[in-house]
Amino acid sequence: MQKYIAIVAHGLEQLVFDEIKILGGQSINIVFAGVTFEAENSIAYELCLSSKFASRIVQILAVGTVKNDKDLYDLSYSLSWEKIFDSRNSFVIDFKGTNKSINNSYYGALKLKDSIADRFLNIQNEPINVDKENPDFRIHARLIKNEVTIGFDLCGEPLHQRGYRSESGIAPLRETHAAALIEKSKWDVEQFLMDPMCGSGTILIEAALQKKNIPVNFFRKKWGFQFLKNFDSNVFINVKENLKKSFKNNFEEKSIIGFDSSSKVINIAKKNARIAQVSDIIEFKVQNIDDLESIPHFNNGIIISNPPYGERMGSHTDLIKLYTKLGSKLKMFFGGSNAFIYSSNEELLNCLGMRAFKSFKLRNGKLDCILKSYSIKAREYEEYNEGTSDNNANLNIAIDFQNRLKKNIKLISKWAKSENVHAYRIYDADLPDYKVAIDKYNDYFVVQEYAAPKKIDEKKAKRRLTDILRVLMEVTNSDPNKICLKHRERKSGKSQYEKISSNNNFMNISENNLKFMVNLHDYLDTGIFLDHRKTRQLIYKMSANKDVLNLFAYTGSASVYAAAGKAKSVVTVDMSKTYLDWSKSNMKLNGFIGSQYKFENANCMLWLQKNTMKFDFIFIDPPTFSNSKKMENTFEVERDHVDLLLLASNCLKQDGVILFTNNKRNFKLNNELLNSNGLSAKEITNSTIPEDFKRNKKIHNSWLLNFK
Structure with missing residues (x-):
């Protein structure tokens, strides 16, 4: 039995714990962003091949107290590195963490490398081969306060790099996260699964691998553990052969379905699916969210999606419109199904117009994201079928603001028409809870958000702004591309004329039979x-x-x-x-x-x-x-x-x-x-x-x- 630690994105520890337990690991314990366990080599090999959620599997070589750089050097030097790997093989050191003495991870990696180099030189008179670009394997070190764990990374490349991604769309979802979303949805492989904004297909490919019972890294050619001197190739071959016996094929229909508005991205998704050997059970189709409708035989299938959010694409108004439309389409055509939507922006999730029954927080890189679970009630489906074709006609948010905006537009637009004015203000912080100014320029709108008082919670302020934009689009039936959002605050030492972008999108407006160039995007003020x-x-x-x-x-x-x-x-x-x-x-x-x-x-x-x-x-x-x-x-x-x-x-x-x-x-x-x-x-x-x-x-x- 060897000791191991599975490195995990924080939030996925329990999922990896369960994987290890099913495979037969012993002494399993959850630590921050990791799971420690003991297992035979065969279990470690199988975990590398099949773990859907772990980032790396590391064989623990030493755990010790490190108060200074000498302690780190001595602990590492005491390990019989010459019995672990051949000095001719290249490696790199991944060092994470600091303490008072080792206050730089690069310095920690340097001391660890020096100790390994000295050991090989003193014991075998051999130099080591460090290669940061394309190493054969990686040495792992994790320092937490004064305790360091040194280990051998069995994986080489991180486990989320499945090998099927030829290209990706904008800001793709990490494969381990996609698998986690599927796990949290409790999707049954016999159910239909649909992603209405699938991008390069990561969620659907991960689901298809599960449906065909193919371990997610089964086709990987190179592993870190292959460079261990005690690597048992026969055991590894037997593990792979046993796993291959469980593959499933010959499915009658394509029950995993993905749509995206970009034909380029859909082609990438199809290519990725072919590489993963699951293209036979996924249907990819170029389709805009506006065209989403019922899917034959979908019944009470599952919808899982990671729609675009601010870090990925689009202006805030574009995204509000997108999420609102997504919610409307799901309620119109998928009553009785469950939807699981993953985003970093809770205000955008609120635009779906559905009440979540459960949520799961999971960081995506540096972003705090959340997966919200929705039950699309048949009652909602009926209501939307019986309603008007305008799915947002009864937008039940910011009612006071809605009423005031409608009243202002009715009064001011009548005056503007009589005066032949084409650029004018329709709202100016009339209500204290909705502190924005809204100006109309021909068929464009400029929304200027005033800085909220410090006593107002930031999330609440963001939610109100989203509500304002939703209401504006609904009441004016405006194109989100024609809504310009700006944040106005008291400048300290800066000119109010400061440039904020460089689109150079000028347009002309008319006033009293005179013409003026305005720029609604590049400056805080517009030019008039x-x-x-x-x-x-x-x-x-x-x-x-x-x-x-x-x-x-x-x-x-x-x-x-x-x-x-x-x-x-x-x-x-x-x-x-x-x-x-x-x-x-x-x-x-x-x-x-x-x-x-x-x-x-x-x-x-x-x-x-x-x-x-x-x-x-x-x-x-x-x-x-x-x-x-x-x-x-x-x-x-x-x-x-x-x-x-x-x-x-x-x-x-x-x-x-x-x-x-x-x-x-x-x-x-x-x-x-x-x-x-x-x-x-x-x-x-x-x-x-x-x-x-x-x-x-x-x-x-x-x-x-x-x-x-």
């Missing part, structure tokens, strides 16, 4: 401030025959309105070359080209100090805060607005007007200081708030200033 719609109309009215200056111009929408209002000249100033180019494009889009339209790429404060021109009308809409690298100092609107306005007044004609606006909440204009410097200010905020922003009176602040 919707709350300044009435402000822009005011600029239009005040610009006729005037020399106009637009400071902190952003994408130049104010310049476009000034030009449309028959301004004599327009100077557009912004520190960002990107936004200044955007301004030029907006002007050109509306046909405003000529020497009377000038563009200055500059720090507005410094530009004002150097400028010698005089203007009839100056529009100033500065950021609340900026610390751009192009500036020597930071800019904070409440602190610096007086200096800014005084500099601007130096460029203002005697009868000129400044329109000053900003969006800092609770901003206080320093009237006293401005008055003492000869400027008079009149607040016009209320008259500049458009209809779709009247629910938020503090969206911005506006004043008209002139000389007293």
Whole structure:
């Protein structure tokens, strides 16, 4: 009898315990991410061939106390390595764990290697052969606190590498995990099994191997234990022959079925199944989830699936739509069956619209994932058959938000149509539990999530956001690809104009018969401030025959309105070359080209100090805060607005007007200081708030200033 440890993904220990017990292992104990046991060589060989859940099987050579690197070296050197393997065979050391003295796993592996090298050199005068790329076998060491376990890895390559995977789809499920999902489903091999989003087919191939009673690693050609000096090839051959006698063939129908929307991935799945020698009992078909329907003879079969989640593919809105559709299809066509869905995102699982009767946590790599079990009731099946063709018509979530959104859309869309407005706000944190802003741009929607208060649980906040997106898609019947999600929070030392992606997806919107380029994806803001719609109309009215200056111009929408209002000249100033180019494009889009339209790429404060021109009308809409690298100092609107306005007044004609606006909440204009410097200010905020922003009176602040 030898001592062994089966290395296991945490959460699968009990499954491996049961496998070892069935094979006849003795003294079986579960440890963290492992199972220790004693067994004859034949059982160890069979476990390597057949374990569905273990990652590695390691023969334990020594267990000892290690307080420092010398203890590790001495323990390893005491082992008769020359009797265990031939020095001509190549190996690598897998060292896991640290303690106070050995605080680096690489250093632990180095000391272990040194001891083995010295042993061979001193006993047999032979060098060792270390090969990190393609070793014949692996030496395993696990250090937990001050106890180390040193062993010989019987497997070589990890057991989840079955050998049938020619290629894979995006972020494939590990084979040991797929087998665990099947085990947890309690699938009977006589039942039908279906995966509606099968990817490269891992779950279905693992199930087919079980149905045909083929040990999962039966066809592997190379094993670590073959390089042990005491390897008994006859015993290994007998184990394989006995296992082969139990293979099952000649099945009447293909009762394991997989669908995927990608023909490329389905072809990979078919190839993988052929390599695993199970293609005769699996049916793979290219099919979108929208086309999922009843399967002949499926009866009360089992559905197991690992649908895409954020780490694998798709935007959040795409995935919400996908999971919602999956839940609808399962309830519509598979009443009476059980479904087992594995994901890292519980909010997406909630979109299935089914109540789980059991759950099982299992990490997939670095992701915390969960397998939820659902019983698809026949009652649900009947309800969906009797209902409308719109499976989500009675979405029973976030009812208060649903009602408010419907009410807002009804009122605001009527106003927008009468005003010929194509970009407007339909919701702005109206309800405290649903703190988002939703803007409509033609048939696109931009959802801006405000940072939740710290007292709100993160999972609860995520669930609410998912509910918001589900409701938005349902109420507006919108394409998830046309919903853009952004997270808005108070920036500390960063510009609100910071770029967040590089899709360069521009589109045009129309406002008061003028056109503007917007980008809904790449920036936190889109290229036009919707709350300044009435402000822009005011600029239009005040610009006729005037020399106009637009400071902190952003994408130049104010310049476009000034030009449309028959301004004599327009100077557009912004520190960002990107936004200044955007301004030029907006002007050109509306046909405003000529020497009377000038563009200055500059720090507005410094530009004002150097400028010698005089203007009839100056529009100033500065950021609340900026610390751009192009500036020597930071800019904070409440602190610096007086200096800014005084500099601007130096460029203002005697009868000129400044329109000053900003969006800092609770901003206080320093009237006293401005008055003492000869400027008079009149607040016009209320008259500049458009209809779709009247629910938020503090969206911005506006004043008209002139000389007293």
